[in-house]
Amino acid sequence: MDINQKDFIETVHVRGVQISLLASGDGTEIIYHKLNPGIRWALEPTEGWTALEYLYILSGELKYPAGNGFKVLKAGDSFFRNPVAEHFIFQSYQTTEFLYITSQPIFHHYSKSTHYIMDLAVSIEQKDGYTVDHCSRINRLSMLMGEELGFNAKQLLVLNKASFLHDVGKVKVPLSILQKPTKLTAEEWEIMKKHTTYGRELLESTQVPSLVEAAPIVEQHHERYDGKGYPYGLKKDEISVEASIIAVVDSYDAMTTDRVYQKGRSKEEALEEIFRCRGTMYNPDIVDIFLSLQNKIN
Ligand SMILES: [Fe+2]
Structure with missing residues (x-):
């Protein structure tokens, strides 16, 4: 799946992470993420937060601790929580792109x-x-x-x-x-x-x-x-x-x-x-x- 840079409404770069807003409406946001190798990215629970949070991996790999070991998300895999009730910390071992979809807007605050x-x-x-x-x-x-x-x-x-x-x-x-x-x-x-x-x-x-x-x-x-x-x-x-x-x-x-x-x-x-x-x-x-x-x- 190719994302055209022209489709981005707004992009910010934070230390090895590109975050671009692709679409937003009625509270829902679709945000493209590109992580450099070795970067960690997290989902965290927030009080009063009831949003669905969904990841779809476009390319690369995200590894996260689960149970006593690790799980790996590869291109085509998805991950979601509704709402996020515990902390998840993901790490990219190569350049990784994913779509992040949330039912409550976070882009600007975040x-x-x-x-x-x-x-x-x-x-x-x-x-x-x-x-x-x-x-x-x-x-x-x-x-x-x-x-x-x-x-x-x-x-x-x-x-x-x-x-x-x-x-x-x-x-x-x-x-x-x-x-x-x-x-x-x-x-x-x-x-x-x-x-x-x-x-x-x-x-x-x-x-x-x-x-x-x-x-x-x-x-x-x-x-x-x-x-x-x-x-x-x-x-x-x-x-x-x-x-x-x-x-x-x-x-x-x-x-x-x-x-x-x-x-x-x-x-x-x-x-x-x-x-x-x-x-x-x-x-x-x-x-x-x-x-x-x-x-x-x-
Ligand atoms: Fe100091």
């Missing part, structure tokens, strides 16, 4: 809030001296950890959002502080630390369920296992597993990335440093799992 906030996260990382794929790298390593920990679809979806968006609150930190080449004053550092709470507030304001659930994780990503982190000085199990994962992964990526003012360390040096801070900065169980995955980390 594309605008998610699109906007993900672009915001990438733009802020660049202003902070990272390369464009910092968010994606944190995201990939976090998902590797979540899968290793046996997270269910809902946990994976929320971790997916939180890891990508962990530093989005930096958008509210003045650039003069974010890009200051010299050491921050005590006062400036207090403002910098607020990016955690700003991030939570920003995600909550979207009212998109998975972003709202990611909000407290984002707020906790600089907490430390020994209670010396910020913003609340939470310790040990008071810090969510998801935030503990992002803390390790974010540090690892920061250590191994070349920044404007310093060259990144080698993988071995960074892993040693993570191990050295096991039980002080980082949750020891999370460090152990991270180190056990080192062959999959680059």
Whole structure:
């Protein structure tokens, strides 16, 4: 089945996903999706939501966890829920196209809030001296950890959002502080630390369920296992597993990335440093799992 690009009413591109509205009327929307390889896409239940949601695969493959294993949707296969009562997270292993049909309109809400906030996260990382794929790298390593920990679809979806968006609150930190080449004053550092709470507030304001659930994780990503982190000085199990994962992964990526003012360390040096801070900065169980995955980390 060929879809003519001229048939699209409106198209948005969100990090490896093309979403195009093909038709809408009487509340029903038909939306074309094209996912790049390795992209995850989710269906999630929403309170008060009674819509039929239907997928028809045009090309490629979508794999999703079901029971103890996985199911695969191939070209010509369909999938629907009426309504969606649990979380489903799909992954494309090759470029995959599908039609998504819903009986309640979501296109504008969905594309605008998610699109906007993900672009915001990438733009802020660049202003902070990272390369464009910092968010994606944190995201990939976090998902590797979540899968290793046996997270269910809902946990994976929320971790997916939180890891990508962990530093989005930096958008509210003045650039003069974010890009200051010299050491921050005590006062400036207090403002910098607020990016955690700003991030939570920003995600909550979207009212998109998975972003709202990611909000407290984002707020906790600089907490430390020994209670010396910020913003609340939470310790040990008071810090969510998801935030503990992002803390390790974010540090690892920061250590191994070349920044404007310093060259990144080698993988071995960074892993040693993570191990050295096991039980002080980082949750020891999370460090152990991270180190056990080192062959999959680059
Ligand atoms: Fe941060």
